[in-house]
Each structure stands twice: as structure tokens, then as C-alpha cells.
Amino acid sequence: MVGAYRVAGELAAAGGDHRTAFARYKTVHHRLVDKKHQIGPNVRLMVPKTAGGRCVRDVFARLPLMNAIGAVERLTRAKGPRLLPDYSPAA
Known part of the structure; x- marks a missing residue:
């Protein structure tokens, strides 16, 4: 959902120029994705490999x-x- 919101917002902000929009989307959205993909110790504790660990x-x-x-x-x-940018058109 966040990705779709950002793609739509970047397309609107770029006036429909998909090359500009996708480049900005990739730059901005990767920060969020990279942060979510980091596996911390809490995940390792929640999914132990052994019966004793479980x-x-x-x-x-x-x-x-x-x-x-x-x-x-x-x-x-x-x-x-706030993680999501505001793509509202300027009044």
C-alpha cells in the first residue's frame, strides 16, 4: 500500500513523466524497504532453529x-x- 501511494504520488508530482517518477520513487522508497529488511535479534529469537529454542x-x-x-x-x-510524504497539490 505504501509503495502504491508513493508511485502514484511521484507520478503526479512529476507530471506523468514515469522516468523521473520511478527514479524518485526508487530513491525514497528504498530507505523504508532497507530499514524493514534488517533482521534484528528479535526476529532470531521469535523463529528459533531448535526445539529447545522454541x-x-x-x-x-x-x-x-x-x-x-x-x-x-x-x-x-x-x-x-511521519513516513509518508504529502503529495497534495499546492493551492
């Missing part, structure tokens, strides 16, 4: 502390900068 993950996932950590992460992420 057992440890399941025990930790049931701890009340994990809910609090998740809530704090959601709150701090919600206060972050």
Missing part, C-alpha cells in the same frame, strides 16, 4: 513483562516521524 521462546512469550515491553515499543514507534 520452548524458551514460548516460556518468555507468556511472561507479563513481554506485554509491557511490547506496549512501550508500540508507544515509542507511534511518536516517530
